Amino acid sequence: MLVAGAGNSRLSEDMYEDGYQTLTNVDVSRVVVDQMIEKYKDKSALTYQQMNVCALEFPDESFDAVLAKGLVDGILCGEGSTANVAKMCQEVSRVLKPVRSQAHVIQTLSPNVSFSFNF
Numbered sequence: 001m002l003v004a005g006a007g008n009s010r011l012s013e014d015m016y017e018d019g020y021q022t023l024t025n026v027d028v029s030r031v032v033v034d035q036m037i038e039k040y041k042d043k044s045a046l047t048y049q050q051m052n053v054c055a056l057e058f059p060d061e062s063f064d065a066v067l068a069k070g071l072v073d074g075i076l077c078g079e080g081s082t083a084n085v086a087k088m089c090q091e092v093s094r095v096l097k098p099v100r101s102q103a104h105v106i107q108t109l110s111p112n113v114s115f116s117f118n119f
């Protein structure tokens, strides 16, 4: 599973402890990613990479699922927000496997733009 805009949330750690075996976390913030790499250095299945979700560095159809909690809130705070949300959706769609894949976009600050979609 790809966790996009993971930040310093404990969500991935909790999911790891609940049995999710491979959680690939990305965030645009180098500072946060370095903190999380240090924090979880003993959990090899819990990886963190600095990456922009609008230009994901993963091959097509890499993931069974993508989880993005609060990410759209973060993108909407920046310049070119509408275009960047569209790019994020394109990239999420590109890296998802085509069959039975799911993307869950969970909003914390903007519940009116929450959505989930299946492919």
Ligand SMILES: C[S@@+](CC[C@H](N)C(=O)[O-])C[C@H]1O[C@@H](n2cnc3c(N)ncnc32)[C@H](O)[C@@H]1O
Residues within 6 Å of the ligand: 004, 005, 006, 007, 008, 009, 011, 026, 027, 028, 029, 032, 051, 052, 053, 054, 068, 069, 070, 071, 073, 074, 075
């Ligand atoms: C509201 S925080 C949510 C963090 C975490 N998912 C949570 O639930 O606590 C939004 C996160 O998205 C990240 N972010 C914003 N724009 C991004 C982008 N273009 N690519 C990757 N991460 C991004 C921010 O650095 C921040 O960590």
